[in-house]
Amino acid sequence: MFNLESTLISDELKFFPFICYVFLPHRVYLLRGNHESKYCTSVYGFEKEVLIKYGDKGKHVYRKCLGCFEGLPLATIIAGNVYTAHGGLFRSIPATPSKRSKKKNRRISLTPEINPFSLGSLEELSKARRSVLDPPWEGQNLIPGDVLWSDPSMSPGLSPNTERGIGLLWGPDCTEEFLKKFNLKLIIRSHEGPDAREKRPGFAGMDEGYTIDHTVETGKLITLFSAPDYPQFQATVERYNNKGAYVVLKPPEFNNPEFHSFEAILPRPKVQAYYDYEEVIDSDEELDLASMVTTPSDIIVST
Template structure:
């Protein structure tokens, strides 16, 4: 019996082991599929983000075009951007900006004492945790003081580390104050023994950009030799117009917002380009190109920099245009080796790109990307990270994720929430090009069957939208596919449409206005210098004419005139353009983000 019992136990043990291995393999496959879905969603977010940045670069060109051609329409309005396109050489002195702004006794927010000390840093952190707003008087004083110190600094800051004085490098924060609080909680506040480099993109997207900027500036003023600020591509007035910082300032500082924006633009221009650590690590926001000349960059005018703020590393050798963003370049491992060897450097640390784990190492360990804004695209979309450096040792990476509702959600639910949001914004991009896509589909549909092969459909989507996405993998979320694997291409637009502000408007015009709504909002808000939200009919027509000419948007003038007249409901000669823009939103029918049985990305 002993032998029989032992044999039975052995068989049971083998069965249990096999079952465990099956479950383990299933779970690994399940987790891999979830990771693939997460990757596809991140790819959608990033592709659309970069396409918008490309549009932003074009918009900057348009503003120059507009300045050249707008004078004959409304000369007195040519100063449409007191705070943007030209630095005000005759800017009034500090007295007009700070001393004439009184802080009333009723103000119960933080009161800063100059010269600043670490006590003021603590005061600000506690106040901002309670969502208090710093008075404009102190904001302007901090910005003026910061600009004064920055003007004395070189283009590149040189920093030395030691075992007793490690250096912490943080990447993009993008107005996400909770991430900065998390970094300080985990890593300690800036001090003489705890130095930091913040590698650009402090502002935009998040709702607390001014709070982050003020904390960093005050910390810089207290510890000018131990807290270092590098410029990112979002430390730029035109970027702020599109991505939210300008709107945040004007909302929080209705009376003095314009003054704050004016001094901010000057401050941006004086931010250092980068940091060199221990004479062997280059820290810049974007990247390099094959023509990067550090000797030249040490003496160039800082506001003329583009490549190193916008460039991205890629696995392919060489240096080629950054078509995704529309600025800077893609640089390969050979370019990295060439530039680092030329200047006796060992590593490039950069930011500028969201990474799922908060950081990424590439180019044989010579390029490190660090990104400090967690949940950048969507709650649960990515972790944030920072790096600690010490001479003679390898970089150490620290990750975190600011969690709220998602902390109790299973991985499947977090991935679903993320991919649902990604598919939603992708469908909005699709519907904004409905007319162009329909024509492309029909040109491929030689038999007029209403169907295309998957490869034909994917070709049309990529050719029209230019998003460089894995369209075949995404197809199950975007279109109906028959049993033969053919795509019913008009289903690309099912259950989604653009809400028309004026029903009589031509559908092509509606699509075009929706496609460029962000650009139009920036342009018209710039014209609306008193921020009344009202645009004259003459301004509407003149600006649309310039816009369509520059962007080569072929919309008949009569359609625009008809739309303008229809929108002017009370016939007072003005258009409430802010409300007009809000009317161009995309309607998603039958949308239920928490539906349990969902189609996924892979």
């Protein structure tokens, strides 16, 4: 199992699993990551690279890629034991209140101690509308954004992921609740490379390509990061030189991962960035939410 981050074509590692998936659709399972969106592919150079490399067919190719991204599954359960997703856990979305109760809720929401978040169920996840070019951070369809953008925390409970502007932070208690409730043993997610981990005190670094984040009664939470020497483009000469990793899960339980770390080939082959990485924020943090709004005109352009 690999868990990658970059969406640049230049990063061929990303496209290798995709090619495998195209040729062996019943053998290879590919999950969606937060970079498989209109917003991230436009900010981090993928769109520009496609438009330049494919010339007058560029727009068509880019639209087809977005169509693939939109159709990718959000999560999998392996052998009934292992939950895998790019970001992680997700909230429960209560049914839309009627106009009358909405008014009532507004009054209630003044009480600060009420926690509006509770963990979502696998049934809610399976019913979520995943066909969105950019998972919304507001409104009713919040599960896709949570699954793709959330991060674990060492503090208990569920809270908004203010650093990213979308998704949640979940504590070890949520990991335990989720594993126990759905009779699972292991959560494997990605989404945090060495640069993101540097800003997360309490968590291990990503030097080896994986970390064990929560060890709870029922099982474990693991972060698996398969992009070595990440990020690909940096304004500074100094690099993280992190290893990437993949895991092998073996029958019958599939819940005791065998970790394999690997190094990047150095020096990296020379490739173009197709975005201004000295200006654009380092990782995929602090979303520019305003530019992420998919307006009806965007949809027309992109279909």
